[in-house]
Amino acid sequence: MSFTASSYAPAKGRRTGHRFPIGGRRTALGRSAVYVALTALAIFAMGPIVLFFFNALKTNSDYATDSLGLPENWTWSNFTSAWSQANMGAGLWNSFVVVVGTVLITCAVASCAAYALARIKVHGSAGFMTYLLIASSLPSQMFLTPLFFMWAQAGLYDTRLGLVLIYVGLFSPFGTLLLRAFMLGLPKEMEEAARVDGAGELTVFARVVLPNMMPGILTVALTTGLSAYNEFLFAVTMIQSDAKMPLSTTFFSFQQGFTQNFTLISAAGFIMIAPMLILFLLLQRRFISGLASSGMGGM
Incomplete structure (x- = not known):
């Protein structure tokens, strides 16, 4: 054929x-x-946030007539009224202090622990990793009662420092796991070259490892800041003074006192979510790249 x-x-x-x-x-x-x-x-x-914003610009009669539509009379004064009546300025400052303190200490603790677990042969590191996994999975409500008595005896009750230390303990395990996973993907050649030149472990960490860890540290900082900013249970339990309340408890107190004025509540709520929303939108690319580089994006 x-x-x-x-x-x-x-x-x-x-x-x-x-x-x-x-x-x-x-x-x-x-x-x-x-x-x-x-x-x-x-x-x-985004739908609930947009609806929240439109409700904040309505009058009470407009809200009662149509709570899902656009405002007929754009009442921008609701934001100024909510800001003054809810004492949002003090709450925002307290939240800023708590969030910044939590982020700085958590990033310092997590980065040092992650470096030790990823690069240094520490005795019992496997057991410590198991402890971190268990600590990350336990519900935080379990620690509320013992922490209340311990903080009261230590003089940390009703203080911003006490709240910061609680948040550091809550968020450090996850930050350590994320940074360790991120560090395992970094090459070791530059660290070995620095050791050959006579650099110690602290110098290697500060001058070689830390600059390369910045995407992961930024991811930990963003997740920790968002969690500390939105946390309510420990804030409402450990802080009683009005002058020290973070924004989450300030908004809760205002909501309890103005249960019928939904437009002012919407305005105060939008003021509360606006800073973190803007921060996340500005840093979302670095946040996603940090999670992807750490290998924990699918967790």
Whole structure:
């Protein structure tokens, strides 16, 4: 049997290369489905915030008439009234102090612990890793009662420092695990070269490792700051003075006193979420890249 070039010629009327257009259409449909799903998720996430903002600009009569529509009379004075009546300035300053203190101490503790676990042969490191995993999974409500008595005896009750130390204990295990996973992906050659030149472990950590860990540290700082800013249970339990309350408890106290004025409550709530929302939007790329580099993005 002989084969010629005519044997490979397509039959009359037969389409050639039809798989590529079909595959291209499938790819386009797949991308369209992804875009539709992402758009739906964005609307689901941003919809309540937008509705919150519109309700903050309504009068009480507009809110009672239509709580889901646009405001007829844009009442911007609700924000100034909520700011003054809820004492949002003091609450925002207290939250700033607590968040900054928590972020700085947590990043320092987590980075040092992660370096020791990832680079230094520490005796019992496997058991310590197990402890961190267990500590990260336990509900924080378990520690509320013993911490209350310990902090009262230590003089840390009703202090911002006491609240910061509690948050550091709560968020350091996760930060350590994330930074350790991030460090395992960093090359060791520069550290070994620094040791050959006579640098000690502290110098290697401060001058070589720490600059390369900044994406992971920024991710830990952002997650820790968001968690400390939004935390309510320990804040309302450990802080009783109005002058020391963070913004979460300030908003709760204002909400309890103005249960019928939903427009002022909406304005105060939007003021509360605005700083962290803006911060996350500005740093979201670094946050996502830090999680992806650490290998914990799917956790």
